[in-house]
Amino acid sequence: MKKLLLTSKLLVAAVLLFAAGSVAAQSLPVQVEASGNTATLRVGAPNLSLADVTLTFDDASGLSPASLGASAQLVDLSDPVLLSRLPELAQLDSALPLLITVEPPATDGLSFNRTVRVEVHTHALTYTAGSSYRLFKAQLGGPFRDITDEIAPGSVRSRGTTDGFSEFLVLADVRASDTVIAQKFDWLRAHVAKLPAEQAAAFSDSIDAAEAAVASGNYANAIAALDTIGAEASAQAGESLSQQWSASGETHNHAGGIMAGAATLKFSIAYLRDYGR
Structure with a gap:
C-alpha cells in the first residue's frame, strides 16, 4: 500500500509538471535486468516505479540489459507531433503519459526468433471489465497501432505480442x-x-x-x-x-x-x- 501511495505522488507530480506548461519530454530512469529469454524494465526510481515492463522472448540471442537499448519518458499530452501518430479516438491517459522505447543498438548483437510477449504493468491506471486500455506499438517516429492480446487486472496489465520493436504506449482506445x-x-x-x-x-x-x-x-x-x-x-x-x-x-x-x-x-x-x- 505504501508503495502505491508513493507511486501516486510521483504521478501527481508528473501531471502537475505538464499542466504547468512544460512542452519537452521528461526522461525517466529505467532499471533493466535480463536473463535467459526474459527481460524486465522498471520505469522510475527504484522505490517509485511508474511501470514495470516484462519482455518474454520465444528464443533470444545476445540478450542483455545493454543490448535492449531501453529508455522511457513522460510525454506532453498536447504534443501535436505525437498526437498525429495516434489513431483517431485513441488517447493518452493523463495518469500515464508514458512512452517506452526499446531500440536495440545495431552493434550489440541482439536477435530473436518468432515473437516477444510485452507486458506493461502499472498501478497508475485502474482496471475494469471491458477496459478500453490497449497496448500500442510504433516504429521510431511512425504511426502507432494496437498490438493488444490481453488486458488483465493488477491494476492494469496490458499485454501484446510483437515481431520487433521499438516504441510502446498504453492508450485508452474508444474506437468501434x-x-x-x-x-x-x-x-x-x-x-x-x-x-x-x-x-x-x-x-x-x-x-x-x-x-x-x-x-x-x-x-x-x-x-x-x-x-x-x-x-x-x-x-x-x-x-x-x-x-x-x-x-x-x-x-x-x-x-x-x-x-x-x-x-x-x-x-x-x-x-x-x-x-x-
Whole structure:
C-alpha cells in the first residue's frame, strides 16, 4: 500500500509538471535486468516505479540489459507531433503519459526468433471489465497501432505480442470494435502479401474465412481460423517462413509478424463478442 501511495505522488507530480506548461519530454530512469529469454524494465526510481515492463522472448540471442537499448519518458499530452501518430479516438491517459522505447543498438548483437510477449504493468491506471486500455506499438517516429492480446487486472496489465520493436504506449482506445478489427485484418493481409504468392495463398484463405465468420457473427469460427493461421506460421517458422528479428536489420521475421497479427485480431474479436461494437 505504501508503495502505491508513493507511486501516486510521483504521478501527481508528473501531471502537475505538464499542466504547468512544460512542452519537452521528461526522461525517466529505467532499471533493466535480463536473463535467459526474459527481460524486465522498471520505469522510475527504484522505490517509485511508474511501470514495470516484462519482455518474454520465444528464443533470444545476445540478450542483455545493454543490448535492449531501453529508455522511457513522460510525454506532453498536447504534443501535436505525437498526437498525429495516434489513431483517431485513441488517447493518452493523463495518469500515464508514458512512452517506452526499446531500440536495440545495431552493434550489440541482439536477435530473436518468432515473437516477444510485452507486458506493461502499472498501478497508475485502474482496471475494469471491458477496459478500453490497449497496448500500442510504433516504429521510431511512425504511426502507432494496437498490438493488444490481453488486458488483465493488477491494476492494469496490458499485454501484446510483437515481431520487433521499438516504441510502446498504453492508450485508452474508444474506437468501434468493427473499425479496429477491419484495420487489423488489413495489417495481417499486408504482411501475408509480402510472402511468395503460393505460400501466401493458404494464409489468405484462412484470413478470408476468419473475416467472413466475423461478418456473420460466428466469432468462434473466426477465432479458430486465426488459431490455424498462428499455428501454421509457427510450424513453418525457420523452414519456409523466415523467423528472425535482428538489431542489425539484416533479417526478416515473417513468421513472427503473422503470429502477432493473428493474436491481436483474436483479442479484438473476443472483445466484440463479449462487449459488442
